[in-house]
Amino acid sequence: MQVRKVPRLRWNTFPYLAVLPAAALIILLMVLPIGETIYRSFTNWDGLTSSFIGLQNFRLIFQNPVSNQVFVNSVIFLISVPLILAASVVTAVLIYERVLGWRVFRFLFFIPAVLSPVIVGALFSTFFLPSGLIDKMLSPVGLSTFPWLSSPWPARAVVILALVWTSFGFGMVVVLSSMATIDPALYDAAHIDGASWWTRLTRITLPMISGALQFLSVINVIYTFTSLFSFVYVITAGGPGFATTTVDYFTYVTSFENGQFGYGAALAVLLFLIVLVLTIVQVKLFPRREVQGS
């Protein structure tokens, strides 16, 4: 205990210098811009001139059917979250069986996660072109050309599929890292008691990885709201109509293509608030069963 006192003879500048770069960059390039975005959301800023218009932007957002549609779309895309969780758990449980070549499979399943959403999006949009790969595969069933990307729900399905394909590798690794902390004795005991494979999955594995699932669902809900931009940009450009336009994509178009920075700032503020509320709700909603070590 005496050891602790030894180094503290003079005021230590190191820790302050060490956090300085991180703190300076965050304050200059994140905190101040957030402040400016909040301020500009009450103006009609076009990048050059700006005058205070109160809550006008927010009123417009709530009255405009297009911006309402866009928020609904982001909610619709949340369908991807349970799909990603399911795919992550299924692949992790299969890998955990340690059959021949499991390390190779684990390596291969992460490949989609290292590809850019731009590449994944372009691949999927190619596959789903009229008479593309998918149509050719389905032609024996009689669907020779289907307008996947020009009908609202099929277009959304393609975006969701691309999203699930990119995201399950990361989910699998998170679930595996959580499963690694489960005591194998639990499985042995269940085995001796004659518990079926399904019982072991639902009574041991799933409860033990609930912390990982909570983490994954928070991350993926946020991702759905804030980061579908690349997929939408490449696969559908928001169409048909506004059927696949998400809030982040709409904010981009409003600000950077139409130059309505004040209106865009208001959309961005709403998006930030939604993400904040969703994070808090999800953290409160899930049962706190912090079994694993992290």
Place this chain on the structure above:
Amino acid sequence: MRTAHVRRTLVFIALCLIGVTTVYPLIFMALNSMRTSQQYEVSPYGLPTHYSLDNFRALFDQVPFLSSLLHSIIVVVPAVILATLFSALAAFVFTKVPIKLGNALFWLMLTIMFMPGIVVLIPLYVEIGHLGLASNFTPAILVYTAINIPYGTYLLRSIFRAIPDSVVEAARVDGAHWWTIFARVIMPMGRAGVMTVGILTFLNIWNELFISIVLLHTSSTEMMTPTLAQLSGRYSNNIPVIMTGLLLGSIPTLLVYFVTARVFIRGMLQGAIR
């Protein structure tokens, strides 16, 4: 025993099927990069009847592929190094050298960790334009660095927390300066975790489209992802050229993944991701 054998066979088959969905797209890109668009229309799968490099030639002649690769390297490499280094320094302080306001700074990072990039990009785009730095790489490097610091610090904090305080105290007793402890004790001991965070940061920045399209939108500064994103529109009736571009575009991240997979996967499994 027999049912166990059947189950393991079924699991193996299921793994193979999932593996096909993650690998086949790469094979699809590779095979079609060597086909002509006429051949593609006839049959997009199977081995090409004859091999040609025309698509690669078309891509290099008509698309600024190599220059956008260069621009991505110019921006991403310094941003990854700076973000990882600054995050590591902050995480070291948060775990081993408590300071006043340290907690406040960490909570600030947690709050903005999940913040949508567009919230800061709107004012940054305008202000950077006003400063006359619209086609300059430096602001982009700094923005990427800043945006990746909160998550990096959060991850590295849990990695450094696992290093016993007694190690740091022993080095202090030996008279080592804090900078030396950071460089010679903390970084080597947390090496796998630091590398994992560095690779994650690299993948994040390299693969990202939104910030690059907003901040570096002139043709003399365009990065890889915007170039790739425009292929589909430009070659809508020549799929093999698009596939060639996507194939070449996926090589940098695949290469990093293949080379580092051993450390990277182990790092993530040991909890370096949350």
